[in-house]
Amino acid sequence: MEGAVKNRLKVLRAERDWSQADLAQRLDVSRQSVNAIETGKYDPSLPLAFRIARLFALPIEQIFQDCDA
Amino acid sequence: MSASTSSTPASGVTGQPAWRRYIGRYMIGMGIWGALFFPMIWAAYSHRLPGAPWIYIVTAAPAFGVAIVVWSMLRYLEEETDEYQRLLNTRAFVVATGMVLVLTTGWGLMQWFAGLPKVSLFNVFLRFLACQGVATGWVRWRAR
Numbered sequence: 001m002e003g004a005v006k007n008r009l010k011v012l013r014a015e016r017d018w019s020q021a022d023l024a025q026r027l028d029v030s031r032q033s034v035n036a037i038e039t040g041k042y043d044p045s046l047p048l049a050f051r052i053a054r055l056f057a058l059p060i061e062q063i064f065q066d067c068d069a
Numbered sequence: 070m071s072a073s074t075s076s077t078p079a080s081g082v083t084g085q086p087a088w089r090r091y092i093g094r095y096m097i098g099m100g101i102w103g104a105l106f107f108p109m110i111w112a113a114y115s116h117r118l119p120g121a122p123w124i125y126i127v128t129a130a131p132a133f134g135v136a137i138v139v140w141s142m143l144r145y146l147e148e149e150t151d152e153y154q155r156l157l158n159t160r161a162f163v164v165a166t167g168m169v170l171v172l173t174t175g176w177g178l179m180q181w182f183a184g185l186p187k188v189s190l191f192n193v194f195l196r197f198l199a200c201q202g203v204a205t206g207w208v209r210w211r212a213r
């Protein structure tokens with residue numbers, strides 16, 4: 001069950017020295033959810049992807065890349 | 070939908086408010102089921118059940134607790150804001166339902182046509198709960 005979208009969540013989180021739990025709290029999701037997105041087990045919905053983009057103050061396509069593109 | 074900076078830690082499924090509400094409602098449903106089921110069984114075995122039409126109401130009453138449990142699952146799926154947790158728990162509910170349907174159908178056919186012992190239908194709810202436990206463990210293990 002691998003996602004069809006790559007993401008830079010782990011890198012962006014590391015740049016800010018946030019743990020998965022820190023990021024989970026900022027996004028109001030579980031740490032397990034952050035881990036699943038980072039490892040590509042789960043592709044977030046568009047609303048959650050927008051929340052992530054807003055949190056990192058980046059355009060959504062600088063965080064998520066379509067593997068099929 | 071804004072980026073939330075809620076002070077409530079969302080460190081895992083048990084920390085989610087929707088999950089806590091689900092467990093609370095689930096326990097209420099189980100409590101109602103037990104409070105109606107065990108006295109009814111006692112009444113049945115001690116020949117104290119009322120006559121018709123009350124016997125139908127008294128003997129079917131524990132199913133009301135089952136309805137509360139099913140309703141609590143529906144409410145949880147509507148209220149859970151963590152979409153990944155919702156996905157995992159939806160999977161667990163579907164797998165548990167599938168296990169009960171497959172096992173019940175298989176056993177029913179073998180009971181009718183292969184001479185297996187008859188199994189009562191009234192405890193299918195307990196079988197579902199057992200399957201839900203197995204399904205939740207399996208889904209969480211796959212997602213680890």
